[in-house]
Amino acid sequence: MESKVYPVSDEWAQDALIDAETYARKYRQSIEDPDTFWREEAQRIDWIKPFTKVKDTSFDKDDFHIRWFEDGTLNLAANCLDRHLADHGDRPAIIWEPDDPSHDNRILTYRQLYEETCRFANGLKANGVKKGDRVTIYMPMVPEAAIAMLACARIGAVHSVIFAGFSPEALGNRIEDCDSDIVITADEGHRGGRKVPLKANVDEALDHHAHVSRVIMLRHTGADVPMKEGRDITWDEAVADQSTDCEPEEMAAEDPLFILYTSGSTGKPKGVLHTTGGYAVWTSMTHEYSFDHRPGDVYWCAADIGWITGHSYIVYGPFANGATNVMFEGTPNYPDFSRFWQIVDKYRVNILYTAPTALRALMREGNEWVEKTSRDSLRVLGSVGEPINPEAWEWYYHIVGNGKCPIADTWWQTETGGHMITPLPGAHALKPGSATKPMFGVKPEIVDTDGNRLEGPCEGALVIADSWPGQMRGVYGDEERFFLTYFSTFKGRYFTSDGCRRDEDGYYWITGRMDDVINVSGHRMGTAEIESALVLHEKVAEAAVVAMPHDVKGQGIYCYVTTIAGVEGDEDLRKELIKWVRHEIGPIASPDVVQFAPSLPKTRSGKIMRRILRKIAENDTSNLGDTSTLADPEVVDNLIANRPDL
Ligand code: WTA
Secondary structure, X not given: OOOOOEOOOHHHHHHOOOOHHHHHHHHHHHHHOHHHHHHHHHHHOOOOEOOXXXXXXXXXXXXXXXXXXXXXXXXXXXXXXXXXHHHHOOOEEEEEEOOOOOOOOEEEEHHHHHHHHHHHHHHHHHOOOOOOOEEEEEOOOOHHHHHHHHHHHHHOOEEEEOOOOOOHHHHHHHHHHOOOOEEEEEOOEEEOOEEEOHHHHHXXXXXXXXXXXXXXXXXXXXXXXXXXXXXXXXXXXXXXOOXXXXXXXXXXXXXXXXXXXXXXOOOOOEEEEEEOHHHHHHHHHHHHHHOOOOOOOEEEEOOOOOOHHHHHHHHHHHXXXXXXXXXXXXXXXXXXXOHHHHHHHHHOOOEEEEOHHHHHHHHOOOOHHHHOOOOOOOOEEEEEOOOOOHHHHHHHHHHHOOOOOOEEEEEOOHHHOOOOXXXXXXXXXXXXXXXXXXXXXXXXXEEOOOOOEOOOOEEEEXXXXXXXXXXXXXXXXXXXXXXXHHHOOOOOXXXXXXXXXXXXXXXXXXXXXXXXXXXXXXXXXXXXXXXXXXXXXXXXXXXXXXXXXXXXOEEEEEEEEEEOOOOOOOHHHHHHHHHHHHHHOOHHXXXXXEEEOOOOOEEOOOOEOHHHHHHHHOOOXXXXXXXXXXXXXXXXXXXXXOOOOO
């Protein structure tokens, strides 16, 4: 496959933080002598007690363990705040842009962010939160969301942020799974001119998960919401009379920092656990190098703090690096399709990090929305969450970036904590659609189904052969699941579940998930989760969910549903089921298609043949492959004949 190549410009070659030669040298060292490499790199973090051991890891079953900087101690919130005060306490830490551009924005300096974090940390303590306790955060994109996270990190509490687009049911399950007895929320959030009823969702979740003893609610929209006596207090009440100083807790490098739920192959989302020291080094390093971040840059990651991108690249990485962070509550299309570019001009953003789905949605509205803004402040662009199709890449590069900003197409996962494969601006010639080359310390390999390592240009499963500091350390509350999920498929390696191709220049091209995870607008959804939700409905006997190609979202959700005997699958039921899934999981899991099927294609042993369902969803039925193992081949003809016209 031929691909266009964009070489590093002379300007970038001269001024880059990491140029091609430095990349080659540092990468080699990070693999051949990780001890020296990481001992130096970890100096970017202020340690309370310096570590003596760097890396102690093994992916082997009999001796499985992952420990980085093990005997060092630190506090990550102090690294994000306190150490910036002396030299640039007055630098903006957060530039908050509201959903509605006619409302006031807010700017918090590092000193203000420090003081607000300390006050809230003291407030948490006053409400009984101790080191190791789990704190659930269900917040809109406002500075207090970051403050709540940093406050937890400051006192050693483990935060679990739940994306505000999850339903009460999903929220309740996650509160229960990590046994959290405090929830931080807001009355409502704003999103694209609409309101999101956060507090009402919390109330509904807690009706079924009663052991939560404290809810702290930020007044944000000013909505009139009921407060439950003895359980609910406002943010203002929590911080009233609290000191603006709070001694940071001394944390061991391997103490837990946070839990973040993500979807996998099973019906139950898993609580990905990250620890403190390695994650701090990893997010700070990758934020600096991937984006060529310099002190004083205006940096904008347009993700939501409810996802790993928000954790690593709105909160921990950028704050550790003293960055000026734009934080945006709204959506790219409100009030109009120029919103992103207006914000770029308003704050003279230098680094913009967003997702292909947003680019595709804006791209189809026409270039005039972009071209009426200048965007001349932009220096680096970033992409995350899903493979970026070359068409969107070219548009991002030429139209948004005026043809002068390198694109960091960052491949990584909730599990990896930070960037794993990405070009570094100034080090790598770019090929649209390729995540390019590994980050320092990352040893990618491509293997065949038997686990044999493939050499040279090839395609197969992407695995990582050795540990890196930002790697997740466990599935919360389920020790075995961690090893089983990630290390048992290919012996001695971390399996990413992504397919990948490597070209003749050693560039990596991610081809997408190989498991039953679908990527809807850059959000990870497990098909099994949606199936579990569907079969909970009283009229559903069986359901199978697969991905379908979608122009804007990347992938859409295609559901095959068999109703119980005597129930007709009609338009009303279709609507009801869509509503049902939104209620069970949240609007992000809205099915795009519901096809009723008298029965599903199964093997004689009763296993649903998903391969066939995927083909039908893709409307690619010319070659269904081997169908000889089907118990009843007519089922397939029926599905094809009744596929809705899309
Ligand atoms: C996909 C998001 C191609 C991939 C940070 C991965 C990507 C999953 C890219 C993780 C990219 C993420 N190119 N695919 N640049 N970035 N992915 O956990 O399939 O929400 O396994 O982390 O997104 O999604 P997650």
